[in-house]
Amino acid sequence: MSRKFHVYGNWKLHNNAAASRALAQAVVEATSAFRDAVVTGMAPVFLSLAAVREAVPAHPHLKVVAQNGYPAPKGAFTGEVSFALLKDAGCDAVLIGHSERRQIFGETDAFLAEKVPAALAAGLEVVFCVGETLDEREAGRTWEVVGRQIDAVLPKVDAASRARLIVAYEPVWAIGTGRTATPAQAQEVHRLIRDRVAQLWDAAGAAELIIQYGGSVKAENAAELFACPDIDGGLVGGAALDAAGFAKIVAAAAAIRR
Numbered sequence: 458m459s460r461k462f463h464v465y466g467n468w469k470l471h472n473n474a475a476a477s478r479a480l481a482q483a484v485v486e487a488t489s490a491f492r493d494a495v496v497t498g499m500a501p502v503f504l505s506l507a508a509v510r511e512a513v514p515a516h517p518h519l520k521v522v523a524q525n526g527y528p529a530p531k532g533a534f535t536g537e538v539s540f541a542l543l544k545d546a547g548c549d550a551v552l553i554g555h556s557e558r559r560q561i562f563g564e565t566d567a568f569l570a571e572k573v574p575a576a577l578a579a580g581l582e583v584v585f586c587v588g589e590t591l592d593e594r595e596a597g598r599t600w601e602v603v604g605r606q607i608d609a610v611l612p613k614v615d616a617a618s619r620a621r622l623i624v625a626y627e628p629v630w631a632i633g634t635g636r637t638a639t640p641a642q643a644q645e646v647h648r649l650i651r652d653r654v655a656q657l658w659d660a661a662g663a664a665e666l667i668i669q670y671g672g673s674v675k676a677e678n679a680a681e682l683f684a685c686p687d688i689d690g691g692l693v694g695g696a697a698l699d700a701a702g703f704a705k706i707v708a709a710a711a712a713i714r715r
């Protein structure tokens with residue numbers, strides 16, 4: 458199996474440009490020993506992307522990631538930023554469909570099915586986020602919800618772009634709550650996602666797909682999560698705001714031999 462671990466930090470609405478630059482520099486330094494083993498990403502706010510780009514050396518395993526983007530290339534869309542502009546600003550990747558976008562900003566499956574192909578067409582890598590709420594999990598509807606989110610978007614990804622798509626499974630009840638999915642809970646959904654992608658794409662595409670887990674990943678639980686066969690790294694929120702702690706998560710991934 459050739460899948461490399463991918464550990465990305467989602468900084469959400471934190472850090473001005475100077476603080477983002479300093480954090481990026483610290484992350485680059487603290488993770489340098491793992492650079493061959495782990496693909497590492499950082500997602501600052503739009504206004505800090507340029508500072509982070511300057512702080513992060515060009516390297517295939519270091520990714521500057523935007524947190525959002527808009528599918529139209531230009532036009533009367535006040536307040537939006539296109540994927541082409543993100544690419545122009547030096548972004549390597551973009552998060553799409555984060556649960557905060559879905560829940561707070563009302564982004565629908567149909568809208569995300571427009572955004573993901575548009576971002577890929579602009580040349581970006583896409584981290585497409587899926588996950589169920591606590592109510593949905595407790596009602597036994599986890600796979601109904603996650604499967605629907607996958608089915609809405611993955612068929613829209615053309616074969617030539619598949620290698621640039623990452624899926625992040627982020628159970629909403631585990632985001633920012635300190636409550637992490639158990640490795641068994643996460644592995645179960647990751648396996649279901651991979652099996653479904655094998656049907657939607659093909660077996661080879663599913664075998665190569667990077668599936669990150671997100672939801673209260675921290676240095677203390679990263680190793681047991683990453684030991685699961687279908688968990689290919691993490692999308693880290695709060696614990697990514699501290700370079701030393703984030704580097705421990707990257708180190709946990711680097712230590713696993715597949």
Ligand code: 13P
Nearest residue numbers: 467632633672673694695
């Ligand atoms: P936390 O790691 O803070 O739970 O956030 C996860 C997340 O939303 C990453 O995108």
